[in-house]
Structures are given as C-alpha cells and as structure tokens.
Amino acid sequence: MLYPKGRHLLRPSDYGGQASYLRGLFVSNARQIKGGRRIEIVKLSMKDLYQLFSQSLDGLLHTYSINIAPPLWEIPKDKKYGDFSTMIALKAAPVLKRDPYDIACEIKSVLQEKLGSYTDRIDIVKPGFVNIFVSKKGLIESLNRIIKEKDDFFKDNRRKKVLLEFVSANPTGPLSIAHGRQAVVGDVIARILKFFGNDVICEYYLNDEGTQINLLIESVRQRIKELKGEDLRIPDGGYQGEYLKSVAREAFDIEEDKLRDFVVSSMVSLIKNELSSIGVVFDNFFSQKKLINEGKVNKVIETLSARGLIYEKDSALWFSSSRFGDDKDRVLKKKNSELTYFASDIAYHEDKIERGFDEIINLWGPDHHGYIGRVKASIKALGYNDNILKVLIIQLVTIKTKERMSRRRGTAILLSDLIDEVGKDAVRFYYILRRNSSPLEFDIDLAKSASLDNPLYYVQYAHARIKSIFAKAGVVDDFNLDYSQYLEDEEEVSLVRDILQFSYCLNKIYYNLEPVFLAEYLKSIAAEFHRFYERKRILGSGDDKMHARLNLLEAVRVVLRLGLSILGISAWDKM
C-alpha cells in the first residue's frame, strides 16, 4: 500500500527506502528503491498538495519515476521559476508516451483547483516544467506558525530506536583531531535524530582489552620505574606520551593487580573530559572486556559453528565470511589462541541488534573502510538483515596553520590542542564544514580570526544583530500575529522562502546523515538576513511595517538559534 492511512501520507517505511515528511509547510520526498524506480515529492504548503498528488496522480506515482523538486536553493532573482517547480510531467512523458506539455497542463489544472488561494499562479514552461507561485496568504500562514510554535514547528515524532556508535578510540591516550571530527559529527547526528523524535543512544566502544592495552600498561609500569629512579624502557610500539608521567605518579602506590583497571579508567576519564569540553557526552561506554568475560564472544563463535560457518586451518579458527559477501574468510581465533578484534566485534554487533534497535549507525575512520564488508557478512551469517547497520566513514583531518602550532615539532596535534587554540564553538563548526566523505583541512588561523572571513562569526553575528534590534525596539516575545503589511517587498519574500527551506534542510541532514548541509544553510540564511538588514530599515519604518518586520526577523532568529543549537553552538545576544 503506497499511501497509508493517517495523518502522514508517506512514511519512510512504506518505501523501503528513504523518505521524508515535513509537517506544516512543505516538502516531502520519498524514494522507492525497489525496481530501480524512485518517487519524490517535494511539496508546498499545508499538506494539501500532498494529498493532491497522492489522489490525482496515484497511477503515476505507482507506475513511474516521478520527481518534483523545488528549486529553492537556486531561486533566480527574477522568480521566473516560481517558488516550487515540478518535473513530474517530464518524468512521466516517456513512459506514458505522451507530450510532456499536455501532461503538465493536466497537472496544472488539478493543482489550481486543489491549492486555491495558496497559489498566485501556476506556469507551464517549455518541455513541461510546472512552476508554482505561492501566494502571500500561504507564506504568511507558515510564517505565523513558526513564530508561534518556534522549534516545534520543525520537529517531528518519528519514534525510531537508534544506536549511534562513534569515536571508540582506544583508551590509550588523548584523542586525535580525527577522533574529534567523529565526535562532533556523531554528536550533531544524534541531536538531529533526537530532534525528529527518535530515541538515540550514543555509545562508545571501549577497547579495554588486548594488545594495545597491554602495551599501555607496560608503558605506565616503565614510567613508574622511571619515578623510582630506574631506567625507562618503553616497549616496542608502546606509548611514549608525556601524559603517562602524571598517570604514573597517580598510580605509584597502586597494587599491581589493580594497576590495569586504574590506568584504563584514568584514560577513560581523560577522554571523557576532552569530549565534554566540546560538548559531546556519551550515554554508554561499552566494554569489550566485559563482552569477552561474559562469554559472548565464544558464544557467537559457537553459534556460527553450529551453522557450519567455522573451520580450522593452519591451527587457527576461520569464519566463512566470504559466503556472505565478504572478500575472503576471516580469522576469529589466532594460532596463539587469542581472539581477534573481529571476533569480539561480531559479538558486539550481535549484542547491539539484540538490544532491539531499529537502526544501528557506526561512524568509522577511513582505515575501517574494508571492515564494513566483514561486519555486514557476520550480521547476515547470524540470520539478521544487514540493512539495520549503516556505516559512515568519516574522513581524516589535516591541519592548516601558518606557524603557530607547527612549532610543536615532533608531537602530533591533538584534539585538546585544537580546543585550546580555537575554542569549542569554532571547533564544532569547522568540523562539520565538509562532507563526511571528504578529507577536512582545518584552518586554525581562520577559525581563530574574529573577523569577516570567519563563517561562524558571520552566522552568530546575524543572530546577535537581530537580538540587538529587539533590545532597541523593546520587544520581548510578544508578537501580534496579524500583520497586513507582511511581505510587501522582494527582500521580505525572499527571506521567508529561506526560512521555510529550513525544514527541507533538516530532513536532508536527517536522511543523508550529513551535518554539512546545516552549516551551508545557516551561512545562506545569515547572508540573506544581512542583505535584508542593509536594505531595509526595521526600527522607525512606521509602526505596522516595523512590527511586521520584527515578526519576520523573529522567524529568522528562531531558525538561526535552532540551527546553531543542533550544531551544539551558542547563539549570542551580543557580540
């Protein structure tokens, strides 16, 4: 059934693909992956258009690939293409073997009838574009709802249970700048998922067992010996970092059998502190050691064995992962009878699934790229659908700076250095300035500069300017919602369009899990506001006009503040 009953006409689950639903003003898009067809509806206004398409174009939606897209992000100045534009006729034409122009005419007449006073006019252009011009009434209705409902206007109640695992760096020392990126991206994704009414658990997988930890402990032991005046002999591949000196001092009197736990927990609290200094907090630290001690790893090997998927070769235990799409089989238990990291990862993912999540999302570094196949293979081998797991690869981070930090030769730049250098907000903002899949070059000088080049300040400045106008106008939060003088100028209408696009933007992030879009959006709405500010006076523009414009700015402010808060960045009242 393509159109389920109830308030929402389209939901993601109805398509087996991605779909989005925006309440209130506009937009939904849906993709039907099956059969290689996709359906997308991006719609304006008041749910009606939705209904409209689902009813009158039901046959088309079922049968053909349809694409109705708003050119909102590229509205030409002359508004030639309207507020929304649909290519449904173009898409349907080849399949129907009919002239797209004729189809467009039919669509137009249906739209006109159904949308009534919400549109000014509907144009048909060239091959078969249908362009819709929203009326002032339609825009004002939405604007007033935003002012009244604020954040709630954009919220949704999607009710999925999601497990988000990210960072998961070995607890052997301070976090790197790459971990920082994962932390911020993961945190922003968590915030957006929560904003849309999902139940999100942020989890950190703690490798508190194994080779690396052994090396860490040995390194600390050596530091303790150093304190006792003995020779320092850090083992091969051990940890040289100075931070272990202070750990060693604290661990000086700890008994040998408690040393391990002490060191690990002090590393974990080091990491927690670093994370919280950029506003990232995890709900859960999942211990690998505990997983092993509870026998879950051995149990999962037995399960696989019972399915005939385990065999012995060269005195090691192998998992036939290649039967489930992996490139080759993998070792679970080494010759020396140690379990591999992969073995516990299988158990970990089984545990995640058994905890009953609808979706499991992992953020991994690019070095784990080849790892996706085998983990998915193990999920399939255990009899689950591997679609439950989504893996996002977050690319590496490099540092660009003129000199300042390059003085610290010999030591890598750490997340904590970055935070010290540019501050929490700038770190967060700059980390999400690139797509997850693109390597990020962190420009420290730019992030630090309190100047016009800095896009973060540009956005925050817009918010501060609005607040400052309110302060001067003496307005608190008491907006009269009935303003006949709304939207008389081009600049005002243009601003409203940008505001309404926010819904679209949030959904785009939600389905793509790409926080970049939010930064891009905030920059563009800030630009639109600054332009407005320069061209139109607010205070002293006449009583009615002034109040109308204050309302408009309040809507902008709501969006800016909300956008920044989803990024975990403060919105200043003054700058």
Place this chain on the structure above:
RNA sequence: GCCCCCAUAGCUCAGAUGGAUAGAGCACAGGCCUCCUAAGCCUGGCGGGCCCGUUCGAAUCGGGCUGGGGGCACCA
C-alpha cells in the same frame, strides 16, 4: 595486482535522486556608516582534467584515459 574515493574559478569548497542562466567564501579592484553592531552590504567571473556514449537535456549516469588520495593482516 585488486577494491574504494576524489578531479568544478588563481585558492578552499557548494552544487541531494540528470533538468531550465553551475554557486559561495578567500584573494584582487572599486564603492557604502549624521541612521537598528561596518564581525556587515553593494559592484566586478571567458570555470566542471581528457575522449567517447546514453538522453529531448549530463558537472551529475555508463565506458576508456590521465592525474591525486586511501584500503587490501592470524594489527587494534
């Protein structure tokens, strides 16, 4: 050798499932404060590595080439 990613303006990057005139910022040149924060605004652009193909229509899809990056462990 196999696999993945990338190639857009002088520089850093946007361009969501192919669409209607490819956008910003930086840099560079010039302009705008008796007036809500000039941390701002306005004006200035001969740009998709190369070659084929699919399509009414390609930066976007397919094939080939060139040039970068990453991954291919009984490591974690």
